[in-house]
Amino acid sequence: MSEAAAALKKTPLHEVHKAAGAKMVDFGGWDMPVQYSGILDEHHAVRRAVGLFDVSHMGEIVIRGPEALRLVNQVTTNDAAKLVPGQAHYSALLYEHGGFVDDILVHQVSDTEYFLCVNASNQDKDFAHIAAQNRFDADCENAGPRYAQLAIQGPRAIGVLQKLTQTPLAPIRYYHFTDGEVSGAPARIARTGYTGEDGFEIYVAPSEAVRLWGEILAAGADVGIKPCGLGARNTLRLEAGMALYGHEIDATTTAWEANLGWIVKLGKGDFTGRAALEKQQAAGIKRRLAAFEMTGRGIARDGYEIEIGGVPAGWVTSGGPSPTLNKNIGMCYLPAEACREGATIEIKIRNQSVPAVLVASPFYRRKK
Numbered sequence: 001m002s003e004a005a006a007a008l009k010k011t012p013l014h015e016v017h018k019a020a021g022a023k024m025v026d027f028g029g030w031d032m033p034v035q036y037s038g039i040l041d042e043h044h045a046v047r048r049a050v051g052l053f054d055v056s057h058m059g060e061i062v063i064r065g066p067e068a069l070r071l072v073n074q075v076t077t078n079d080a081a082k083l084v085p086g087q088a089h090y091s092a093l094l095y096e097h098g099g100f101v102d103d104i105l106v107h108q109v110s111d112t113e114y115f116l117c118v119n120a121s122n123q124d125k126d127f128a129h130i131a132a133q134n135r136f137d138a139d140c141e142n143a144g145p146r147y148a149q150l151a152i153q154g155p156r157a158i159g160v161l162q163k164l165t166q167t168p169l170a171p172i173r174y175y176h177f178t179d180g181e182v183s184g185a186p187a188r189i190a191r192t193g194y195t196g197e198d199g200f201e202i203y204v205a206p207s208e209a210v211r212l213w214g215e216i217l218a219a220g221a222d223v224g225i226k227p228c229g230l231g232a233r234n235t236l237r238l239e240a241g242m243a244l245y246g247h248e249i250d251a252t253t254t255a256w257e258a259n260l261g262w263i264v265k266l267g268k269g270d271f272t273g274r275a276a277l278e279k280q281q282a283a284g285i286k287r288r289l290a291a292f293e294m295t296g297r298g299i300a301r302d303g304y305e306i307e308i309g310g311v312p313a314g315w316v317t318s319g320g321p322s323p324t325l326n327k328n329i330g331m332c333y334l335p336a337e338a339c340r341e342g343a344t345i346e347i348k349i350r351n352q353s354v355p356a357v358l359v360a361s362p363f364y365r366r367k368k
Contacts, residue, residue, distance in 0.1 A: 011056035012148050012209040022229060028121030030057040033229040042232035043323045046195055050154035050220050051228040055201070057207060059123025060147050061116040061130065065138035072114045075130050075272055076106060077255060079265040088175050088192060091263055092255060093129055094273030097312035098280060099251040102126050103243060103260075105192060107177055115188070117149075117201075117257040119245045148209035153199035153228075153236075155366075160220040160340060161200055164212075165189070169200070180367060183215050194233060196240025197366050238329065239322050241291060241362030247302060247317045248289055248331055254273060256285045257333070259361075289317070290339045291361035294328035298347070305348040307331055313338060316347065329363050330356075 002319060008031040017024065021339050022033035033054065035042060045051045072080045078091035093101035102122040107115040119125045127312050128140040132179055134140055152161050167180030167189060177190035186198070188203040204212060216227055234244070243249050248258055255264045264277060294300060300319035307313055319330030341360055347351035 001008065009057070011054055012206040013054045013213055016210055016213060017054065017227075019143070020227065023327075025088065025230070027057070027230055028119075030120055031226075032057060035229040035231045036227045039231035039325050040225050040237060040262055042228040043235050044225060044288070045226035046154045046197055046228060046232065046236055047324055048154070049107050049224045049226075050152060050156040050160050050199075051151065051195075051226050051232065052213070052216055052220070053228050053233060054149075054153040054213070055136065055151050056148040056206070057120035058073075058149050059118040059120060059126065060146040060149075060203070061118060061123070061127055062141040062143045063114045063116065063130070063138055064141070065112060065136070067136035068112050068114055068138045070140040071130070071134055071136045071140075072106060072116075073268060073271060074103070074136070075133055077264045077271060077273070078106065079268040079362065080106055080108065080114065081268065085110050086176055086178060086261075088177055088190060089263075090175075091125060092260070094255075094271075094277075095251060096273060096276060098273045098276030100245065100249045100253060100255075100256045100258075101129050101251070103245055103249055105190075107188075107327045122245065146205070147203045148206045149201060150209065150216065151192045151193055151195075151199065151201045152210060152220075153195040154197050156220065156223045156225075157197070157199040158217065160223065160225060161202075162182055163219045164215060172200075174198075175336075183212055185212060192282075194240075194242060195236035196242070196362065196364055197236070233320075235320060235323060236293075238320060238331070239316050239324055239362065239364035241331070241364075243289075244318060251368065253333075256317065257287055258281060258289050285336050287314070287333050288336045289331055290334050290358050291331050292329065292347075292356040293344060293359050293363075294330075294347070294356045295344075296356070298349040298354040299328045299331040300332075300347045300354075300356065307346045307348065308334070308338055308343075309351060310346070310353075313345070327363075331361070334358075 077093040088107040105117040112117040185208040
């Protein structure tokens with residue numbers, strides 16, 4: 001093993017992935033499975049039945065105390081005052097200049113406790129960002145080491161998971177959660193995910209991860225459950241039009257530009273980055289995120305240049321084949337005035353200009 005490989009962080013399931021023959025890659029400093037049986041096979045399993053993901057690399061931050069809500073609302077864009085215990089929402093941490101520190105999920109555990117799920121490579125940065133603004137009667141805990149996280153995703157997810165828990169799953173609404181148990185292990189069970197399908201993300205003690213991974217796979221064997229890697233997670237989230245930090249959003253992009261204005265609640269009062277967002281909104285948004293389908297032969301990959309009428313106009317943030325739609329798709333940043341459905345663009349692929357058309361996002365919506 002190389003020094004670089006040895007230095008990578010590992011989830012509690014690392015040896016299980018290796019024993020199963022998963023292809024491992026460096027993902028944000030973590031040694032993670034990119035695929036098991038193959039990205040297409042795993043992708044289709046999630047869309048048609050159920051897949052199981054190890055997402056224990058994700059970070060968790062807990063904010064507690066009498067003024068926990070005030071701190072959460074200061075550092076995030078959405079309005080946590082609208083949450084009730086057992087409810088979660090999508091939100092963002094911003095820098096003062098309006099760019100993204102990270103995109104996160106905020107869960108209200110109680111009136112005095114909030115549980116944040118943050119991106120793996122950003123956990124320490126996010127914690128420092130929040131702690132630096134903590135002038136409130138609240139405590140922050142960088143709680144990642146206390147949790148492993150498993151995601152059970154797909155139309156058969158609820159049936160598989162229900163076999164292993166006495167906690168009733170059907171009453172848990174989308175973007176809600178409950179604290180219960182899975183196969184006897186205390187677990188936070190959230191009806192959330194990053195695939196565009198129904199499913200659950202469960203947070204458990206790291207010591208329980210290996211046992212639960214095996215029991216979930218066994219419980220789903222009769223419906224074709226597949227262990228899934230980051231490759232399928234990426235194709236699934238792309239079809240669902242979900243942003244990926246470091247691609248659609250980063251420190252240089254704002255929520256207005258990324259079509260995430262719905263998570264910005266200016267009416268709640270002051271928050272970090274608010275002034276910059278108001279200034280940009282008043283001046284007018286110069287660029288926006290757009291979705292496209294290739295009409296010519298070729299696959300648009302991340303970072304490829306885009307032209308309109310032969311003039312450089314933007315770049316691809318995420319691109320690749322859509323296994324569900326059997327099309328080549330992607331997302332890109334373009335001048336705001338160019339972002340019209342049906343408009344044509346050209347993507348530079350191996351020095352050739354390949355045509356594409358702007359379409360509505362998301363590319364895929366699951367049937368209710």
